[in-house]
Amino acid sequence: MLTAGTKLYETDLFIWFDASQQPTGSDATFRTHDLKALGNTAQTAICSSSFSITEGVGLRNVGAIDAYYNLTGNNGVCWVVAGTGDHFGGGTGTQNDTYFTSGDEITVESWLYLNTNWGTGQLTDGGGSSNMISHRDRCSFRIRHGTTSYFQCGSANMQPDLRNIDGTNYVTDVMSDKWAHYVWRYGDGSVLDESGSDKGDFWINGNKVAGTTQDPNISGIQYFNRLTVNTTNLNYSGNPYSLGTSDRLTGRLGMLRFYKKAIPASAVRANYAGTKARWGL
Numbered sequence: 001m002l003t004a005g006t007k008l009y010e011t012d013l014f015i016w017f018d019a020s021q022q023p024t025g026s027d028a029t030f031r032t033h034d035l036k037a038l039g040n041t042a043q044t045a046i047c048s049s050s051f052s053i054t055e056g057v058g059l060r061n062v063g064a065i066d067a068y069y070n071l072t073g074n075n076g077v078c079w080v081v082a083g084t085g086d087h088f089g090g091g092t093g094t095q096n097d098t099y100f101t102s103g104d105e106i107t108v109e110s111w112l113y114l115n116t117n118w119g120t121g122q123l124t125d126g127g128g129s130s131n132m133i134s135h136r137d138r139c140s141f142r143i144r145h146g147t148t149s150y151f152q153c154g155s156a157n158m159q160p161d162l163r164n165i166d167g168t169n170y171v172t173d174v175m176s177d178k179w180a181h182y183v184w185r186y187g188d189g190s191v192l193d194e195s196g197s198d199k200g201d202f203w204i205n206g207n208k209v210a211g212t213t214q215d216p217n218i219s220g221i222q223y224f225n226r227l228t229v230n231t232t233n234l235n236y237s238g239n240p241y242s243l244g245t246s247d248r249l250t251g252r253l254g255m256l257r258f259y260k261k262a263i264p265a266s267a268v269r270a271n272y273a274g275t276k277a278r279w280g281l
Contacts, residue, residue, distance in 0.1 A: 006274035012261035019059060019067040019254050020278070060252070066278050068113070068252040071121075104218045105262040106153060108141055108184045109271060111254035111279060116176045120144045121249030123182070124258070141184050143249070145171055153186040156200045156216035165209050174204055179254070179279035181205050181272045187262045189215040194265035205281070206272040208265075254279060 061067040108124055123141040142150040144162070151158040162170040174180055183203040185192055195201045198211030255275065 008257075008271050008274060009263050009267035011263070012259050013257060014260045015256075015258040017253075017256040019061075019069055020065050066254070066280075068254040071249045071251050071253055104260055105188050106139065106184075106186050106218065107257075107259040107261060107263045108139075108182075109255070109257040109259070109263075109268075110182050111179060111275065112182060112249065113179045113252035113254070113279070114143070114145075114175050114177075115250045118143075118145050118176070118250045123249070123256075143175075143182075145176075151184055151200075151202055151210075153184070153200060154216035154218045156186060156212050156214035158200060158202060158210050158212045160202065160210040162209075168209075170204060170209060179252075179281060181276065183263075183268045183271075185262045185268070186216040186218065188218065192262055192265070203268050205276075206269040 059067060060070055110123055112123075114121075121143055123143065124139055138152070138154060140150060140152045144150070146163075148159045148161045151160075162175065163172075168174075181204065184200070185195075185203070186200040189199060191197055191199060192201060195208065195211055197213050199213060199215055201208050201211040203209065257271075
């Protein structure tokens with residue numbers, strides 16, 4: 001259900017979500033197949049919200065090419081993609097189920113519509129250690145409205161102030177109350193293509209807006225048994241994956257793609273060009 005003739009980049013595509021690909025019908029709640037884990041791995045996709053369908057988040061424009069999930073802040077959602085050794089499945093969290101080894105790379109790509117004054121929201125969160133409370137912040141992409149953002153992968157950390165990058169206020173001019181295409185790329189310690197000396201970079205609508213020369217050392221993402229979407233705050237009492245009460249995006253989520261590869265800059269631009277018509281750009 002993409003623009004006619006469009007083929008998105010799919011090399012090393014690890015997990016994907018696309019609202020337009022969800023089943024049609026009256027069911028507007030989350031299902032366990034809302035996130036899809038790809039590849040010949042033992043990993044399965046788990047939607048934590050399937051245990052509580054009272055979170056005010058539903059699929060809009062069911063069956064349409066511009067379908068999206070409505071994200072409602074504190075009544076938001078936490079998707080979980082879990083491995084067999086994680087705490088959620090009864091494991092110790094000390095098994096590395098997701099096959100991230102030295103030399104691996106990642107890209108996180110998403111279409112989001114952020115409401116004005118959305119505050120702070122987390123797109124992905126995972127990695128860390130076997131301790132469930134520390135099971136985070138090794139793959140964190142936290143977008144902030146009124147302060148510096150926080151994009152971390154392994155040992156690399158970008159903290160751009162999106163209100164002023166080379167004189168552009170991306171928060172007001174590009175991100176608020178409109179759809180935008182976001183991409184975070186991190187390499188294996190090598191310089192990324194078209195990024196000067198950067199080993200990690202951040203793109204909005206096909207344009208690079210920030211970068212870091214730090215080596216991400218992705219082999220440091222151990223026990224990557226959980227990838228959450230749209231949360232920084234989890235409730236660790238009882239069920240360690242139940243929702244907390246803060247740091248949620250408000251707006252809409254149309255697409256998420258997680259690659260075990262720093263996809264080429266040409267693919268970043270092509271994916272943006274091939275999908276932007278779906279959301280009116």
